[in-house]
Amino acid sequence: MRFKGTFNFVHQSKYFFIFSIVVTILGVITLSVFGLNYGVDFSSGTNVDITVKQEVKKEQVEEMLATFQQSKAPVVTPGSERLNIRFNDVLSDQQQNELKAAFEKISPGASFEMNVVDVEIAKELQRNAIWAVLLSSIGIIIYVSIRFEWRFAVSAVVALLHDAFMVISIFSIFRLEVNLPFIIAILTIIGYSINDTIVIFDRVRENLRFAKVRNWDDLAHLVNDSIYQTLTRSINTVLTVLFAAACLFIFGSESIKMFSLAILIGLGFGAYSSIFIASPLWAVLKNKELKKPKAAAKPKQA
Incomplete structure (x- = not known):
């Protein structure tokens, strides 16, 4: 054959x-x-998905995040209508509210979806x-x-x-x-x-x-x-x-x-x-x- x-x-x-x-x-x-x-799914931290009404520059978000005291700098993934911010630390309720308030100043009317994963x-x-x-x-x-x-x-x-x-x-x-x-x-x-x-x-x-x-x-x-x-x-x-x-x-x-x-x-x-x-x-x-x-x-x- x-x-x-x-x-x-x-x-x-x-x-x-x-x-x-x-x-x-x-x-x-x-x-x-x-x-x-x-990612946050397999390591503790907070993953924030934000829907914006107008495109926000990555530099604006990083400048705003500089005020948050974190063990490691958050990772920002920008998009035209959505952007993602990944924190390596678990944000408390107060920190989540502060983040929303700070982001509203650079992009009014934005909606937030936060997923928190602890170590266990x-x-x-x-x-x-x-x-x-x-x-x-x-x-x-x-x-x-x-x-x-x-x-x-x-x-x-x-x-x-x-x-x-x-x-x-x-x-x-x-x-x-x-x-x-x-x-x-x-x-x-x-x-x-x-x-x-x-x-x-x-x-x-x-x-x-x-x-x-x-x-x-x-x-x-x-x-x-x-x-x-x-x-x-x-x-x-x-x-x-x-x-x-x-x-x-x-x-x-x-x-x-x-x-x-x-x-x-x-x-x-x-x-x-x-x-x-x-x-x-x-x-x-x-x-x-x-x-x-x-x-x-x-x-x-x-």
């Missing part, structure tokens, strides 16, 4: 494995040194987010193991954890804010990644029924052919979703910018890992089974 395309995904897989390992190591180093830039709630949200990712991964392992086999399950989980970690690493490197919508984006990416991977695995399993796989070359040809048979579908799907996510990132409000960016990055890595990581990894695991010597048949008793 010969694959139809000119690029050999399986034989070139070592280069993709090396690339992903290098990026993963860099991500681990970055996370160890810098950590993540947690922030820690609980962090734990719940980790549990959500772990439980979803365990559920996927069980599902794929039952529907396919354990080699498919291992390859699929490695790919989806790879995608999630790539997004986390990029957010750590560029100090992008991590909040609850970010966790939703990670779970969405995991769902997309496993769906794209399962489509390829389903074709691999179908082709495996009619193929005579005796050695590594036969196995590589089978996997390459399966990838090419589903490649158009994978490309069309990822381009469609990327277009929608790009529109959300460009035209969406400030509150969903980081969510849209995480989706954009994750979908790209999801398509990459399904083709270049999960499928070749399954071939590597399956090849080890082919190399195992089969038990000799016992002679029949006379």
